Amino acid sequence: MPLDHVGNSTDLPTFLNTVHDEVAEDLAGPLTELVLIDDEIDAAAAAKPSLADVFFHSFDLLRPRSALRPAVAAESVLRSHVRELLARLGAGADTGPPTSAEMFVAVHHTGRAVPLHGPTAGLYFRLLVAAFPAWPGIADLTDRQRHYEVLYGGRIDDLVEHLRRRLADPDRRMPAVVTCRGRHRGEAAVCRYADTRALPVRAPYTAPPQA
Template identity: 45%
Template sequence: MATSAHCEVLSTLLRTTTVVLDTLDACLWWAEDEISQAMNRHPDHADTLFHSFLLLTPTHTLMGTEFVFRSHCRELLERVAAGEDTRSGTAAEVCCACHDISLVTPLSSPATGLYFRMWSHAFPDQPMFGSSLAHHEALEGSTIDDLEAIARRKLGVSHRKLGEIECVGRHHGQAVRCPYAHPIQETLPLTP
């Protein structure tokens, strides 16, 4: 017989699971939309961008926030279009890390400058908090450069890269001339 404590545990589990699944569902839609926008910006790389979906995985709980995850996706898709390495951390990932660190300890001036720099790169349409980025850049620019390189390297995801792309010649159910499509060989019936 279920006790009220068991019912409460199950209810909490169901609520938590629902929130997680709703967030993942939203991330799927945001990723697809960012791919569509990237394909419009870079039509010469549309097929590669179409096949980049698996790169667009949330790496932090804050990526359940639309503008954070979209920025993460956008930066990775821009790297794909430019033929750049997709493994290093994105500006959004650096912002998430700076956020977490700031909850535990005050950020130094260079670390604050890094947070501001990454915020302005990742979220140019979002209001900037705190003091001026220009102030930190003027005082700590080269140190911020070093911190950015370290943060992007440490936040890198080693398996976040395009592998061999296989395509069946259909994108979202539509027949396409994708350079990654393998010719389909029809099997002829055997005759006696």
């Protein structure tokens, strides 16, 4: 099972610095990114075997977009992003809107340059709770978030909708046509996308008769 790489510290600044440092150092190179996405696909397939073929062919959809690629290089952010998209696929939901991880990264970068107060701080905490539910300090953070929700809940909702419109990607969806030859990772697989048309059968070689 995949590990939740969200750090062991329950201290919020330590956790956020860990995420930021991972982003800055680009810890997950292209190869690591592929491994992590495959890891999450396998976990989703184990949870919903009937959709294993859909998850397998969603790989390109799950890869982070170029604008956010440096940010989702952090394993914690990448796993959160991929898991949410896989969950949407499993539920038949739209994959175009941004994930909580993508929205969190956008607000996180803003907060590094401009202090967040009031509803923007509440937005930050709401997205943090949504993107990293497995973080050990989430219970304490949820209490802090509840305070902002009471004071600014409606305005936070508006900010979330603004982010969703701004970061939405209508082209991020399963392709209309998926090509599959009935093999996944080199092994025969039962797949709804497999080309079931009969392939031409080549006659076995027969040596010519001796003169």
